[in-house]
Amino acid sequence: MLKKKSVKLRIFEIIQIGSREDLSSRAGDFIIVTAILLNLLVLFLGTFEELAKYGRIFKAIETVTIILFCIEYILRIWTAEYIYEGIGKWKARLKFLISAEGIIDLLTILPFFFLYGFAAFRMLRVVRIFHLFRLNTTYDSFNVITSVLLEKKNQILSSIFIIVVLMLASSLCIYGAEHDTQPEAFRNAFSGIWWSMSTIFTVGYGDIYPITTVGKLMGVVITFLGVGAVAIPTGIISAGFVENYTEMQRKRLSDVKNKAPNSITVKKKSEDIGKFVNEIEKKYGVDIVVVLRDGVMVLAEDDIRAKAGDILVYREIV
Numbered sequence: 001m002l003k004k005k006s007v008k009l010r011i012f013e014i015i016q017i018g019s020r021e022d023l024s025s026r027a028g029d030f031i032i033v034t035a036i037l038l039n040l041l042v043l044f045l046g047t048f049e050e051l052a053k054y055g056r057i058f059k060a061i062e063t064v065t066i067i068l069f070c071i072e073y074i075l076r077i078w079t080a081e082y083i084y085e086g087i088g089k090w091k092a093r094l095k096f097l098i099s100a101e102g103i104i105d106l107l108t109i110l111p112f113f114f115l116y117g118f119a120a121f122r123m124l125r126v127v128r129i130f131h132l133f134r135l136n137t138t139y140d141s142f143n144v145i146t147s148v149l150l151e152k153k154n155q156i157l158s159s160i161f162i163i164v165v166l167m168l169a170s171s172l173c174i175y176g177a178e179h180d181t182q183p184e185a186f187r188n189a190f191s192g193i194w195w196s197m198s199t200i201f202t203v204g205y206g207d208i209y210p211i212t213t214v215g216k217l218m219g220v221v222i223t224f225l226g227v228g229a230v231a232i233p234t235g236i237i238s239a240g241f242v243e244n245y246t247e248m249q250r251k252r253l254s255d256v257k258n259k260a261p262n263s264i265t266v267k268k269k270s271e272d273i274g275k276f277v278n279e280i281e282k283k284y285g286v287d288i289v290v291v292l293r294d295g296v297m298v299l300a301e302d303d304i305r306a307k308a309g310d311i312l313v314y315r316e317i318v
Contacts, residue, residue: 012079015072032072039065066112073105144248148240159232163200166229170196170222177215200226249297262286264312277312278302286314 014028042058042065045051051058080096081089096102149156171192178186185208186192195208199222210219264284266272272280277288277300288300292311298304306312 008079009082011075012082015075015079031068035065035068039069062112066109069105069109073109076102076105144241144244148237148244151244152236152240155236156233159229159236162232163229166222166225167193167196167200170200170218170225173218174210174215174222177212177218178210181212181215196222199223201230262314262316263292264288264314266306266308266310266312268308270306270308272306273308275306276302277304277306280306280312281314284314286316288312288314 010024014025016025038061042062046055046058077093077096080092084092084095087095097106171189173192174195175186175189175192178192186195191208195210198208199219210216264272264280264286272283275283277291281288290300290313291298291304291306292313293307294309300312
């Protein structure tokens with residue numbers, strides 16, 4: 001019984017996003033990544049009539065990848081008790097089946113068997129690739145973006161409100177200026193909304209545009225206002241991302257210093273300037289972990305040369 005449980009736990013560790021040290025888990029991740037990319041590539045190439053003669057090959061590749069997805073899906077159901085601990089085996093499996101992850105997994109498999117002709121369902125396979133980014137680290141790119149959106153949600157909503165108000169105001173104004181001249185193009189204020197949206201976001205499809213002098217002047221003003229309005233949420237998100245990234249770096253540097261408190265500061269006239277990391281390690285008989293350079297943490301690779309102002313964080317060799 002213990003051996004069976006250990007096998008199940010090991011399978012769970014392999015099908016989950018693994019650490020770099022776990023080669024089996026990393027290999028499992030690589031296989032799933034390859035299957036996802038091949039599946040999407042076949043889906044893409046299958047739309048070309050010139051490649052119709054390779055249809056059987058595409059179908060075979062798709063079948064193999066779907067089989068891999070089915071195996072992974074079944075294994076995830078089987079090992080769900082390790083995801084939702086403390087609620088029982090069957091409750092954990094049911095919770096996985098009705099979870100967003102479980103439903104997406106199911107919807108990426110079902111179209112192959114029952115809904116093959118529905119492109120919308122087939123495109124759900126793209127969502128599978130995001131499973132690869134379920135990292136266990138506290139800070140990663142997706143968590144930073146998510147945290148920024150949550151922290152700045154009030155500012156972002158305010159900027160969106162400004163854009164909506166600007167869009168409605170510009171649509172009403174352009175309707176008043178262009179309706180009499182272009183009754184077909186600007187039938188009502190709703191027609192103006194499409195124009196204002198394409199103008200504010202500077203996409204300008206050209207299917208509807210002002211021809212009167214007043215309308216053109218309004219178009220110029222609204223275009224400039226639109227650039228500024230769109231730049232507001234972009235600036236908020238960018239500033240938030242920089243803040244979070246800076247905080248992330250600060251915590252990582254603090255963690256490194258706590259784990260390896262010893263350090264060597266390379267002063268302006270130090271003999272260590274220009275030397276490789278491995279040379280400095282031999283000189284002092286230490287193991288350099290990272291190089292702190294201009295507030296940025298750089299991995300202590302052997303080909304890194306020391307510069308003035310660098311802080312070489314090291315640990316003693318036992």
